[in-house]
Amino acid sequence: MDVIYDTVLKIKDSVDVYISTGEPDICTIQFYHINTREKLSIRIAPEFGEVLAALDGVSPIAELMSSLGFVMDHGEFEEIIEYLLARGILEKPSFTDPDSRYSRQINFLSDWISGIPAHEAHKQIVASDVVVFGVGAIGSSIAIQLARAGVSRFILVDNKLLSLQSSERHPYFSTEAIGDFKVDALKRHLEKINCDINVTCIREKLLPHTELSRLVDRASVVVNTADEPYIGHTSIKLGRYLWGKKIPLYVAGGFDAHLMSTGDFYVPGESVCVDCCSGFFSAALVDWKPSYKIHKTNESKTHVVGGSGGTFSMSLFSASYAAIQILNYIAGGDAYKSRLSRRGEYIVGKGEIEWVSIKGRGDCSVCGK
Structure with missing residues (x-):
């Protein structure tokens, strides 16, 4: 099993997702960064939208795909996931206390500062x-x-x-x-x-x-x-x-x-x-x-x-x-x-x-x- 399938991921809290299913075999998924107002759209099989919705930051991707009965070419799937990670759409859960003093700022830094984990960017501020x-x-x-x-x-x-x-x-x-x-x-x-x-x-x-x-x-x-x-x-x-x-x-x-x-x-x-x-x-x-x-x-x-x-x-x-x-x-x-x-x-x-x-x-x- 490839590493990506053992990974636990979630959609960033600062990202809104809109799915348009006007065509039978393909859907348009638009991601909207609330913090930076940046937009990203992809066209993909409708089943992928179900996978995105199931990403809960708790269960590995393989487990979620198995429960959904979703099958996709491994190479293509990994490429999409890595792309969405690089664009700041998906993230590994950080387990930050949502009630901690700087939780909202760290959430913002995750979109605002590229190439540096939000926690590290915050440490540089401190x-x-x-x-x-x-x-x-x-x-x-x-x-x-x-x-x-x-x-x-x-x-x-x-x-x-x-x-x-x-x-x-x-x-x-x-x-x-x-x-x-x-x-x-x-x-x-x-x-x-x-x-x-x-x-x-x-x-x-x-x-x-x-x-x-x-x-x-x-x-x-x-x-x-x-x-x-x-x-x-x-x-x-x-x-x-x-x-x-x-x-x-x-x-x-x-x-x-x-x-x-x-x-x-x-x-x-x-x-x-x-x-x-x-x-x-x-x-x-x-x-x-x-x-x-x-x-x-x-x-x-x-x-x-x-x-x-x-x-x-x-x-x-x-x-x-x-x-x-x-x-x-x-x-x-x-x-x-x-x-x-x-x-x-x-x-x-x-x-x-x-x-x-x-x-x-x-x-x-x-x-x-």
Whole structure:
């Protein structure tokens, strides 16, 4: 008896199956991946649909076929089963507790990450080290989403204090935390999500002379939302250093006037570098400079960055897009690659995302693009 017939299989929980029997000796079976919206159709003998329906993740295939009285050429049958396994339609039962903390995420990873078992992809998420510069509305939302996904080690870098104004957009805000360092308040929030999480708080501003090695050399990925003195300056400092270390940098969206930006993911050897990106947008924004306003009604406040505001939902859009890209990368996926060297922005008035492709300089000494 061939090995495949001794195998126990089941249809993935995330796959819907539709069978059309309009023809006498053949049927069309369509498989629909709920998680990724991918579709696959095959035309085959109607009896094969009965075999699929009988796959219960308990009984070997040979036993099920015998009970159904189904006979098919062994070579052809094995080819079909192996094809459906490779396309993620069938799977060997994993015996994951459906009530476990990450069961739904692992179910999703089984479709989203190809070539790696879902449990292994999840382990890679848990084992990741993430450094976040700037834990305002977007940086903190990214950290929270990654923590909920299982990331267990963070370094948070920010020198600001939580204020009443933070209540509008900071998802970890509480009145009891007003006056605390943002990194400390966020750490307490992350520890409520996962009591085993490891969070290091750095109560500093990212400055030109900041020594980065102590902060980022062990990172799986670095996130930058630090907009002071300016997001472009902090990103170039981080990007140049990290490129040489082959550590990805995600400059999260929502900065400046781009309230719902997808941000930029710099992956060494795969995307353009931060210098190319900066040069590309410098030409487009040559006449734009961040504006500063003096509080005439409150002299105790000196300067604040001017420009429009935003809502928490707008920040969450940028943070959620970034978190999805980062999770795909650290889990071993390749979906993130389709948006490298491209920046999108959701235009509220149009209800759509506008994309810009970022071109390399052609002679860049950093990335060679």
